[in-house]
Amino acid sequence: MKNIYLIIICSFFILFSCKKEELEIIGITEEFTIKSMIINDDYPIFVFLPSNYNPNEPNQLIIGLDGEFRFDDIANIISEKSQNGSIPPCIFVAVGNSEERNRDYTPTKYEYGEGGAENYYHFLKNELIPELESKYSIDTLNTKTLIGNSFGGLFTNYAMFQNRIDNPFNKFISVGCSFWFDSGVIFEYEENYSLNHSDLNAKYYSGMGTLEGGINLGSFNEMNDRLKNRHYSHLLMQTEFLEKHGHTGAATIGFKNGLNYVFTN
């Protein structure tokens, strides 16, 4: 009888302690550090050259935020997509120094944030991207992709609402954007953009976990409606609630859905 109990208990744990095997990244990974003169800080840069990276042709550049946490997840997705041919030749770069995300990803100085987004945007545009373009074969047009989650999603939205003519990005993937930050200050950037631009030539994916709190759920719908109501003729957007996921759990599935969307013809 004792053994039967033991078998029942062990069977339960075996059954419910399973974990999906992680995908292997197929391609080349590299790492280097860049010193930003604008921010006066060092940034580890994690590079993934997937199997479809072509050193003889301009490749799409995909930049991910929170590099230390997100590199593996996004590289896995891109690795899979590059193998099944659902993404053009590309290079993925994740920007580290995530411990300074409250400084770098937030547009205003507020509780939990230091308002360094403007500097960080200029660091990406004027320091990191030129450095990457000198090292790798990258499409030099304003066709880059930016991916962020949480505060990273907030920065992704912030970057989308910057002056379009010299914005290096035209594809934006935002998951679990911290709309709550500074009582929804990102809406002011959206409003300011609309006052100075008649069009937004970009592809935008935004996802939000359904288990986020009321502030984010309500703000997510409000932002989506505002963007739709601007009637930008060249804005392509897909927004979705990621069901049964919270703030953290929504990230990977949102990245995957976002990459599927922005690289669909």
Added chain:
Amino acid sequence: MYLQIKTYSIFLVLCTLALNNLYAQKENQNSNSVEIGFIVAGNEAIYYGGYGKFTMPLSQTKHYFTLGASLTSYFDFKGESTSEAYLKNDVDMRVLPNLVAGYSLNFKKFQLNLEIPIGLSIAITKGTLVNEKIGFEREYSNKESFFNYGIALAPKYKINEKNLIGLYGFLPLVSDKAQSGYQFGVNWTMIFGKNN
């Protein structure tokens, strides 16, 4: 390896069996009990709530297996509100009806309970977002149900033959802890129908 056994689960099972064989007192048998507790719960947000549980022993001879039913509910009262962007008529809660398979060890003054709650976690979120800074009001609503399971541990101190007070901890094993979060709390157990 697809089937990866979590070592801490095996460790807990072995520890329990070892405790039973080495220290648990056979003369202290389990009885029916009702337990209530106050908990702090969550993962990405902090929730406050409580639970009630009825437990009956399945065996009172050598092993001390129990079966019970519990209802847990916890709430987020604030969310990420600020003075300029806040929630009106806000409900953000989880309701967890569960069956609880357990193993209860009795010592002279203490009782140690290892439990496996299995059931549902129902998430309910609704209300109105009022953003005065930007100037909009927006209703939101979401209701979802999830399979819930995990491991609970409850060490208790025997005040007398009929009453115990103790601590309660629940470790969810679902992958997304926003569906069912960690729980920590205090409890009070009332025993009835004591057999010895």
